[in-house]
Amino acid sequence: MRIAVCIKQAVDEAELKFDHAGNAILSNAQTKLSTFDKNAVEEALRIKTLKGGEVIAFSAGNNESKKGLKEALAMGADRAVHIITETYERSSLTVSKLLSKAIEKYKPFDLILFSEGSSDIYTSLVPGQVSTMLGLPFIPFARKIEVHDKDVKVSQTLEEKTVIISSPLPAAISVVSEINQPRYPTLVQIMQAARKQIDEIREDSLGVEPKGYRVEYIRAQSVERKKVIFEGPPEETARKLLDALKREGVVK
Amino acid sequence: MSGLIEREHELLLLQSYKEGEQYIEALRNIAAFLEENVLPFSEEIDLGKRSISELRKSLFKHGLCSIPFNPEFGGLGLPFSVYVLAMELAGAADASIALSMAIHNTVADIINMYGSPEQKEKILPELLSGKKLASFALTEPSSGSDARNMNTRVEKRGDSFVINGSKTYITNAPEADVFLVFARSENGHVCLVVDRDTEGLEVGKNMEKLGMRGSTTAEVFFSECKVDSSSLVGKEGEGFEYAKSGLNSSRIVMGSICVGIASTAFRKAAIFSLERRAFGKSISEFQLIGEKIANMKLKINASRFLCFFASRMRELGMDFSSHAAQAKVFATESSLEVCDSAIQIFGGQGYTSSDVNRHWRDARLLTIGEGTSEILRILIAKKELAGLR
Numbered sequence: 001m002r003i004a005v006c007i008k009q010a011v012d013e014a015e016l017k018f019d020h021a022g023n024a025i026l027s028n029a030q031t032k033l034s035t036f037d038k039n040a041v042e043e044a045l046r047i048k049t050l051k052g053g054e055v056i057a058f059s060a061g062n063n064e065s066k067k068g069l070k071e072a073l074a075m076g077a078d079r080a081v082h083i084i085t086e087t088y089e090r091s092s093l094t095v096s097k098l099l100s101k102a103i104e105k106y107k108p109f110d111l112i113l114f115s116e117g118s119s120d121i122y123t124s125l126v127p128g129q130v131s132t133m134l135g136l137p138f139i140p141f142a143r144k145i146e147v148h149d150k151d152v153k154v155s156q157t158l159e160e161k162t163v164i165i166s167s168p169l170p171a172a173i174s175v176v177s178e179i180n181q182p183r184y185p186t187l188v189q190i191m192q193a194a195r196k197q198i199d200e201i202r203e204d205s206l207g208v209e210p211k212g213y214r215v216e217y218i219r220a221q222s223v224e225r226k227k228v229i230f231e232g233p234p235e236e237t238a239r240k241l242l243d244a245l246k247r248e249g250v251v252k
Numbered sequence: 253m254s255g256l257i258e259r260e261h262e263l264l265l266l267q268s269y270k271e272g273e274q275y276i277e278a279l280r281n282i283a284a285f286l287e288e289n290v291l292p293f294s295e296e297i298d299l300g301k302r303s304i305s306e307l308r309k310s311l312f313k314h315g316l317c318s319i320p321f322n323p324e325f326g327g328l329g330l331p332f333s334v335y336v337l338a339m340e341l342a343g344a345a346d347a348s349i350a351l352s353m354a355i356h357n358t359v360a361d362i363i364n365m366y367g368s369p370e371q372k373e374k375i376l377p378e379l380l381s382g383k384k385l386a387s388f389a390l391t392e393p394s395s396g397s398d399a400r401n402m403n404t405r406v407e408k409r410g411d412s413f414v415i416n417g418s419k420t421y422i423t424n425a426p427e428a429d430v431f432l433v434f435a436r437s438e439n440g441h442v443c444l445v446v447d448r449d450t451e452g453l454e455v456g457k458n459m460e461k462l463g464m465r466g467s468t469t470a471e472v473f474f475s476e477c478k479v480d481s482s483s484l485v486g487k488e489g490e491g492f493e494y495a496k497s498g499l500n501s502s503r504i505v506m507g508s509i510c511v512g513i514a515s516t517a518f519r520k521a522a523i524f525s526l527e528r529r530a531f532g533k534s535i536s537e538f539q540l541i542g543e544k545i546a547n548m549k550l551k552i553n554a555s556r557f558l559c560f561f562a563s564r565m566r567e568l569g570m571d572f573s574s575h576a577a578q579a580k581v582f583a584t585e586s587s588l589e590v591c592d593s594a595i596q597i598f599g600g601q602g603y604t605s606s607d608v609n610r611h612w613r614d615a616r617l618l619t620i621g622e623g624t625s626e627i628l629r630i631l632i633a634k635k636e637l638a639g640l641r
Contacts (some may be wrong), residue, residue: 067277070277074281184281184284184285184288184314185281185329187278187281187282187314187315187316187319188315188318189320190277190281190327191274191278191328191330194274194277
């Protein structure tokens with residue numbers, strides 16, 4: 001069983017800082033392996049333990065992406081492929097093209113795994129786009145994956161229903177964070193990961209023109225609360241509150 | 253950036269090693285593990301609602317104690333300074349766990365330095381993996397600082413050593429599987445590895461303490477306690493030198509744990525000072541609070557750099573005994589001052605909340621244990637004056 005797992009070195013949202021105009025400062029922002037991607041790596045490793053084979057981690061991004069790939073290697077991935085982009089901001093479409101072209105170079109794969117979305121932007125666009133580009137069936141938001149020799153059975157939890165989807169292999173699947181508890185690599189594994197291979201592919205060598213949307217800015221939105229206090233006897237304050245709510249269009 | 257990791261950790265490693273990036277990664281990994289698995293339980297540990305046993309096991313499994321040892325025995329073969337910084341992070345997450353593991357590792361360090369090849373092969377893998385917990389039995393009811401004058405006796409009888417006497421304030425004793433025991437024979441001081449289940453060895457009950465309440469401490473009694481001669485570490489007569497040598501390194505680690513304790517107290521107090529309002533503004537805007545914040549930070553960094561400096565001296569094979577003592581005296585005393593300032597900034601809440609005042613209580617041990625500040629100042633003065641004579 002050969003499994004590709006696509007991961008992203010995301011901006012660490014807990015450490016994100018904003019300038020006076022409310023714009024996120026992305027240059028030199030702290031990054032981390034996108035939180036849910038750890039679930040995708042964990043699932044790939046779980047399947048490998050059951051079925052044997054190889055897990056290869058792919059990531060498209062600037063130099064920071066190496067850190068995430070090393071973490072995936074420390075968790076237990078066998079190899080890693082870094083598609084080097086010049087900047088952090090690449091559209092989802094461009095990233096999908098880069099990933100699918102790189103995956104093509106390393107095929108065949110039985111499974112391509114993704115997380116449900118990145119922990120910084122969370123567009124959830126890449127898994128569907130990559131599967132389409134590779135011509136593979138795509139099953140999103142997997143909560144449980146059962147891999148058989150020729151097909152895969154995936155459970156999705158949709159509100160009160162559980163949907164079971166079967167698909168022939170190869171297939172692409174995105175997983176939700178509830179699917180597993182990602183392992184912590186131990187220090188020994190961190191040291192061993194330093195000796196594992198990370199292949200490098202430059203984005204221009206894949207013939208992908210950076211296209212699609214361009215990120216103009218990422219800005220924090222805040223809504224000022226009105227903080228109005230009504231004072232007086234209960235009947236009077238209730239009436240004042242009701243009038244105010246009507247004025248604001250909250251009630252008619 | 254991971255919460256426990258500070259820019260200074262990264263810069264120290266980058267400036268000192270060409271493999272600095274790799275060591276930073278190891279440190280980040282330890283920090284992330286501690287933040288998720290240890291830090292959230294630190295208050296429960298202090299309040300006696302949780303034992304450190306399972307958390308300590310998970311840290312052994314993660315590799316914390318293996319950092320500076322040879323891969324041949326299950327170590328990671330990383331520099332001692334990486335271990336010192338990792339223990340600072342452990343101290344920042346929970347001082348009791350850090351203390352327990354540091355004492356355990358002092359035993360491993362002495363066996364690694366002076367043990368026979370057979371002892372290393374048998375004991376070190378068990379200690380580094382945490383399969384067995386170790387305890388360092390030196391202090392006695394009548395000899396703390398004056399440890400050389402210990403009363404515990406050991407007698408050679410045939411192919412065995414027989415120990416009689418008692419030890420006190422022994423960290424890990426209630427849980428330990430193996431004890432490194434120091435005693436006096438007619439040929440001088442002796443260092444022995446003694447298994448817990450050896451006949452004639454008894455452990456007293458866990459002592460109540462002001463701080464470090466998650467770690468266990470007890471008396472250990474030896475009555476005609478007979479061990480095989482293969483239990484002897486190094487040479488008969490050299491035992492006290494081994495203890496001193498182990499303590500030199502251990503003092504750097506104790507200093508480092510105090511840097512961690514102080515960092516956590518600092519972080520809590522600094523955030524509180526920004527949030528707490530008085531007279532219409534954040535108390536961080538008052539200059540007297542600002543002075544405290546500045547002094548806390550400079551003491552933390554100065555302590556951290558002294559500990560790192562001493563550990564680099566050890567790595568480079570230099571005599572580091574004075575610098576280890578300097579690091580411990582400065583870091584432990586500074587930690588007490590920082591934790592005291594944290595209580596002051598928190599005011600009433602600092603005095604009443606274990607989450608604030610336990611840091612001071614934890615740090616309070618370490619101007620006493622592993623060499624009091626007074627004894628260490630004598631050591632520093634002697635060393636420095638000898639260099640001028």
